Amino acid sequence: MVVASPTQIHGEKLLAIELPVIDLSGERSMVSNLIVKACEEYGFFKVRNHGVPHDIIARMENESSNFFAKTFDEKQKAGLANSFGYGCKNIGFNGDTGEVEYLLFNTNPLSIAERSKTISNDPTEFRQVLTPFILL
Template identity: 45%
Template sequence: MVVLTKGELEQIALPAVQRASPPPPAAVPEVDLAAGDAAAARAVAKACEDHGFFKVTGHGVPQHLLARLEAAAAAFFALPQREKDRAAGCPFGYASKRIGANGDLGWVEYLLLAVTAAGAAAAPVSACEGAEPPCFR
């Protein structure tokens, strides 16, 4: 019989990363999609190539929907690991992995969702059936 005194992820020992000084803060590139033109598409591509991420403005999604999505995501990632694992899928759904060249820099978990009706139809996240929070079903 095995008894865990900590959660599954807390059982993983990760070495502390020693730095002489903290890294400088990075500027997050912003891309305004309001015009919906080729310049915006180029800005998205450049931000992805240069930084790997960006902040979107002018997208037209109401703030109340963004707040609901953020709250649902926070609730999902606060679930016990066993519950999150029930929402695993391929290619969409929940996944987690160790990061770093040797898996020694930490742990990342993520939830991939289809963003188009065609994508959702081609690869439904059926593994999320019964998962909480229900808005991710």
């Protein structure tokens, strides 16, 4: 899941762009070609008909927004993204530079329970939101 950062990066406003939407219920080779094209042109895409219930998506977006709205120091408490944790990297090669923040999880529920203490203001809610998302 990708969510836009609620904060400005280096004082600059982020421009909203319309990302390609890919319907996963389509014919497999066509879907594959659309994914490749979207990755080449944008680096990101949205998907439709993925099977994840809307209420889980809404709850995950809310938790994600809450996490990424924290200060840099607070986000680093989630651990550096060696394998799993919080990361922030500079991206772009051809004048399209910027930063991307991300949070990587192990799909083991015990790992999520431990990490949620440093990620969310309400670790119990965070675990309840994330667990069904990874078990789909």
